[in-house]
Amino acid sequence: MLPLAAQQTIGVGTNSACTVVKKYYALRQKATGSADLIRGADVPVIPQNRKFRAPLKTQDPLFTRITVAASVSMAVELPGGYVVKIEKGDLVDSRGREVSGNYTLYFRDISSPWNMALSGVPMNYDSGGTIGYFQSSGMFELYAEQNGEALQVKRGQTIDIVLPSPDGSDDYNFYTFNESSGAWEFEKKLFPGLSTMKTPDSIQVYSEAYRYLQLLSLSTDFMSFHERWLSPKYARTKNITETDFFCLEKQYYGRIGVAYFRLQRTSDKYNRKAILFKFPVVSRNKYSGNIFSTFPELNAVRNVVWEYKGPIDRKSFSKLFVSKKKYFDTRIDYDNSSGLFTIYLKHKDGVIELNAIPYRGKNTYGERALKANVLLAERYNKSLARVQRKFDRRNHDAALVLLNENKERVKSMMSEEELAMGWTEWERYARRVQNYYNTIAMQGRVVQITRTVSVSGLGLVNCDRIQRMQEPVELLAQFVLPDGKIVDTAHVMVIGSDYTCLNMDVKHGKVRPVIERRIATAFGVVINDEDFYIVDASQVAKSLNRSGLQVFSLKKVEGDAAEAISLALSI
Template sequence: MQPKFNIDRPKVSDDEINKHKDFDNLVKQFKEQSITKARSDKSWWKNNYIKYAAVIAGVTVICTVTYTALFNKSTKEIASNDKTTTLKDQNTKNTKSTKFINEPFEKIKVNNTSYKVDNSKGAEIKHPTGSKIKIPKSSFVNKAGEEIKGEVEILYREIHDQAEIIASGIPMRYDSAGKEFTFESAGMFEITGSQNGEPVFIKHDKPLTVEFNSTQTEDRFNQYLLDTVAKNWSYIKRDNPVLPPQQQPPNPAEAKQELKKLEQKYLPAIAAIPKRIDSVKVVYTKKIEKLEKPSQPIKPNKSAGRPQFELDVDYKEFPELSAFKNAVFEIGSESTNYKPEMKDITWSSAEIEEGPIKGKNYILVLKLRQRVEKLVVYPVLSGNDFADASKKYEEKFEKYKTLQTKRLADEAKLKAEMEAKQAAYMAQQKKLDEEYIREKIRIENQKNAEVNASISSGGFANIISRVFTISNFGIYNSDCPRPGGTLLMNPQYVDGSTPLSPHTVYLIETERNIVYNLSNGASMRINNNTKYTMCLLSGRGVYTVSKDDFESAVASKELKFKTTKLGEEITDLYSLKKAIGIGS
């Protein structure tokens, strides 16, 4: 009978392996099977009992050696700080599911760059940062192990600083032998391959080479690969960086000086415009107030049939009443104290004061010794006098309407001039804003282009190349594990005077490339003399804690951290870097 070899047996699961790890049960099962066979075969028992004992002893030795080797190997793997570093969720009771790679922002992304490679030819890709991806020909196969024909799409992105680490959502925490660390990163990259939407794989004997340009030049990092299935970082090897050819780097001070000159040119002019707009409003408001305001003539009152009287006074003795000479006054209904006999009294004095309705009625003050009477009176006309007065009123009212129309026209003209000047200033402000932003972007792009050109042509002093051998697509990292801080604190967060309860808190070291993900930030550990900023997520809001505010909160002992909410306009990595205080 020919033996059969199963060369495509399904992979044995971890549960199945663990089920058969019981050494005592294995020996017991073997003994029972052997004794049963021996009892059913007496000749075997008689002739082979020595062999049986030898086999039992041999199997025992083999199993013992194997078990010991496996146990020792397992122990070594657990004890090793380099071979495997596994991320653990300490809170096993928390059933809330979170993505392993969890990008926190909707708009702020670390974008991929797409490259097309003919598999039959291979390629050497030069990334804008100066990194190189070297792809041998015939490197890619499909899931069946068949060589890919045609073009393969390579997606590649790099993560260099704290803002990019946060935006990428890539976990930087890991446990080694039960002790938790956070990676200090010298840079990460993610590389994937596909054809027509289907993933491709790297042939085992045709690995890719990535010469990753890093600005972290220290020689103290290891290389890791992120296993997104097992959710752990796997140690690859110690990172041995390579110094690229040296050349004179672009001078960042020149770009900063150019930006400073740009600010001096535009920002004062932009800031002055709102004041000019307010000044225009003040000037034209005063001009409008100085326009002549015509007085509306008073319509003559026709007698209502109430008691009337004339002033019979010596106008030489009372010259102030001469304006009312020959005037007929009618007692107003308001004067409830009026009595008919008042007209027969010779009063010692009479005074006319302005009445409750200016220009329409008056208060007549009559005095006789201790008696004082005040009457609301109306000057009235009747007969021809009323007709003449009405005619004069109509003439005056027409003149009033003409003057009022002119005033309203002059006021409208002044308002139009004011609004035109304000609009001109606003247009000027918009133009200056656009010019400033355009020039700023030009200078920054020019600076970046010079840096990229320098990197592409060999790099400069603070760039180092870290060489990775890639046998699998995924996320690779050059890292140095760091323990947490020694000073434990329970911070409070406020937005103005309102308490803030973030669901995610990033503690950022500004002088080392480290981001600590503190979950909700209810507690954290820091080190004295280390500079920190923070980025917090609460609902859909994004908040920051500046270096100064962080230091003030720690120094005050109240541990109340003042936050600043980022506006909707922050939608790119450059703005995020500025906001958390790591931008150039």
């Protein structure tokens, strides 16, 4: 048994507890505790350029983030009834070295029909050229990270995961998702190995306001364009999280999706004394993104060669501004009195500045050159102002107004006890209520059981079988908005209560989904990547006995999309 002081350091916050269960220490949440939930965009080791995306970014199922000690074997209990068992020495870094100290686990459950739909995870499977659709008995994502680096399962070792299962049948298989090909790969057949699912601790629910928690997550960052330039916590407009700082310090910008540029020395054989440079310069063999789409204002100075005007020599200039330097933001000011440009360069250690003028050989100086410099500064300033207005209008002003409106809406539903809480305290409380009801909902399905699976790698995992419809019905469907307009293009999620989800697109106002007559099925419809509508399973069921074009009336969803899908499947 660990000494008491050591036990207190294992877990998350002050609301975690540790006990010994056989060879594992059990890391679990108390009924009054709260999970640390974050968006997928804030998971530093999630695969880049995925072959799928959430149809609604604001409703993408959240990850649970939890800190784990590598010095002992741990059984980590997670929301929804999952338990991840990791033995000491199971995880290694990219060089195969065993992990020491603390590391971070990122986990999310995608097994419910609503999480399948809102995550955008593909539920189709290609077997020898024949396309089938999955029926899930449990799906999740699991990643481990330390100092910004993705950890791996040690060769020859496995991690055991206990997951809640809605079905005790023995015809399910184990699949992993290949991020490169965007396809599921068969791993092995699953054998029952079932056990009874634990009942969650109860929690007091004051009102229905918790259902609308997602409204407060539409945008959590209201810093303006200029404020992000001034703040050391931002690379351009990207917020650098705590887990990003290791990559930032080592200048591993590609790992955290930060576009960067360099300064490059150049020369003029007719003027060897001048210290000349170009920027922005992009490294060909390094991640940079499209630098001029990230920094559109720099198009104004794209082909400019600059001459440094300052006290240091050529060697010192290279050491201070060029050698091993990567920059992720910049500003350029022009002083009419001196005729000098001041270039500010933002990097991992702050902002450095230098004075320079556009170099034009023999025509660098003179009245014509000064006029050209003034015009150059005006073009740059106008371009920068456009970028700032566009960013603030989209990411700052509109989001702040929407958040305030949503807060007032949620407050109108709160009880007196909830109104007495601060927003941060209430959000933690609402997440606990949601986790409680998600677990209860899982227990209410068919059987209250769990499965144990062993994984030899981390990532997206699925316990599935190929769906075999007993009474398939093909519909020709058309959707109508509340204002009577016909939907011409949209993304449609065909969500079945048997843990299936098919993603389709409405083209030219129509779509042809295939429905299992005996299964409650709802439609989720996403328009313009931001507006979400629902068609209840009862409305879909009525259409199955009719022929020809079926017209479905859409209901706008303003609150939690997962809750709306759950209710839509209840007929």
